[in-house]
Amino acid sequence: MTTFEQLTIDQLDEAAQFIASLNMNKKFHIGYCGxxxxxxxxxxxxxxxxxxxVNVFVSRHDNAITGLIGFDVYDGIAEVWGPFSREQQMENQLQLWHFVTEGLTQIKEFLFFINVENIFQQQFMETIHAQKSSDELYLTLPKDAFQQLEAIQSDLYSDTDFAQFEAIHAHAFPNAYYSAKTIAEKLHNSQHQLIVLKEQQLVKGYAYFEMNDTLHSTHLEFIAIAPEYRGQGLGKQLLKEALTLIFKNEAITQVTLTVNNMNTEANSLYYKTGFQKQDALLSYVLNV
Known part of the structure; x- marks a missing residue:
C-alpha cells in the first residue's frame, strides 16, 4: 500500500539520501538539486x-520512499525539487502531486528543472499542463582551468546600489526565479555574495553567486550588464572578476552556472573562459 506524508525535520537526512541516489542517474535527474x-x-x-x-513530501511503499516533491518558496513562487519517482508510475506520482498541492493557496507559480534524459518527468509536465519555458545548459569550470586576474575593479554590493541593481536585474531576467529583493535578502548568508561593477556610483553590471565551502563549489546564479553599457567588454571583465573573487577562496575548486541554450553570445563567452557542458535541462512553468 502506498502512503503519503509531509516530512519532519529529523527525516530530512533520509530525503537527502533519496534525492542524491536518484539524481546521479540522468534518467531521474532534476537540475536544482545536485x-x-x-x-x-x-x-x-x-x-x-x-x-x-518542512516543505518536503513523499510517497512510501513498505516504509521506503518511492517518490518525493519539495518546494523552495519565495514571493509566491515555488522552485520544485522533483518530482522524483523511483518507480516512475504516473498514477502514484499524480496522487503525490495532488496530496502535496492541495491547500497551497499561497503559491501562484511552480518552476521545474528537468534533465532532457528524464523522459518520465517530461511526460508528467505534459500531464499537469506545465509549459516549457526554455532549454538550459548546466556548465562547470574547474579552478585549474581559469587564470585569475591580478586586479579587481568591482565592489561588494551596498544598499545604496539597490535601485540600479534592481533595474539591471529586471531587464536582464524579467522572469527570474529570484527577484532583486530576494537576492538582497539572501545576502544575510555570508557565503552568498553580490558584486557590482560601477563608475562614480553608476552601476554598470552585477554578479551574484552562492559559495559552498564544504562542497568546494560555487554556483554563479546571475551576471548581467546594463543594456546601455553592453558591447564594451564589461561582461567578460565582470565574469573574470567574479571568478577571481570566487577562486581566491582556497576551499573552492569549481564554479557552476546555468545558461539558456539559445544565448549564443553568453555561451561563447563561457566556453572561451573554460566552462564545459555537464547537463542539458528543460525549464517548465505551471501557473495556478
Missing part, C-alpha cells in the same frame, strides 16, 4: 523549512 547528499541536506535545512514546517 548529487551530493550533504550539500542537498544543507539546502533542505536552509530553504525548505518554514516555521518548523
Amino acid at each position: 548529487t551530493d547528499k550533504e550539500d542537498i541536506l544543507s539546502d533542505l535545512h536552509e530553504d525548505f523549512i518554514e516555521n518548523e514546517h
Whole structure:
C-alpha cells in the first residue's frame, strides 16, 4: 500500500539520501538539486523549512520512499525539487502531486528543472499542463582551468546600489526565479555574495553567486550588464572578476552556472573562459 506524508525535520537526512541516489542517474535527474547528499541536506535545512514546517513530501511503499516533491518558496513562487519517482508510475506520482498541492493557496507559480534524459518527468509536465519555458545548459569550470586576474575593479554590493541593481536585474531576467529583493535578502548568508561593477556610483553590471565551502563549489546564479553599457567588454571583465573573487577562496575548486541554450553570445563567452557542458535541462512553468 502506498502512503503519503509531509516530512519532519529529523527525516530530512533520509530525503537527502533519496534525492542524491536518484539524481546521479540522468534518467531521474532534476537540475536544482545536485548529487551530493550533504550539500542537498544543507539546502533542505536552509530553504525548505518554514516555521518548523518542512516543505518536503513523499510517497512510501513498505516504509521506503518511492517518490518525493519539495518546494523552495519565495514571493509566491515555488522552485520544485522533483518530482522524483523511483518507480516512475504516473498514477502514484499524480496522487503525490495532488496530496502535496492541495491547500497551497499561497503559491501562484511552480518552476521545474528537468534533465532532457528524464523522459518520465517530461511526460508528467505534459500531464499537469506545465509549459516549457526554455532549454538550459548546466556548465562547470574547474579552478585549474581559469587564470585569475591580478586586479579587481568591482565592489561588494551596498544598499545604496539597490535601485540600479534592481533595474539591471529586471531587464536582464524579467522572469527570474529570484527577484532583486530576494537576492538582497539572501545576502544575510555570508557565503552568498553580490558584486557590482560601477563608475562614480553608476552601476554598470552585477554578479551574484552562492559559495559552498564544504562542497568546494560555487554556483554563479546571475551576471548581467546594463543594456546601455553592453558591447564594451564589461561582461567578460565582470565574469573574470567574479571568478577571481570566487577562486581566491582556497576551499573552492569549481564554479557552476546555468545558461539558456539559445544565448549564443553568453555561451561563447563561457566556453572561451573554460566552462564545459555537464547537463542539458528543460525549464517548465505551471501557473495556478
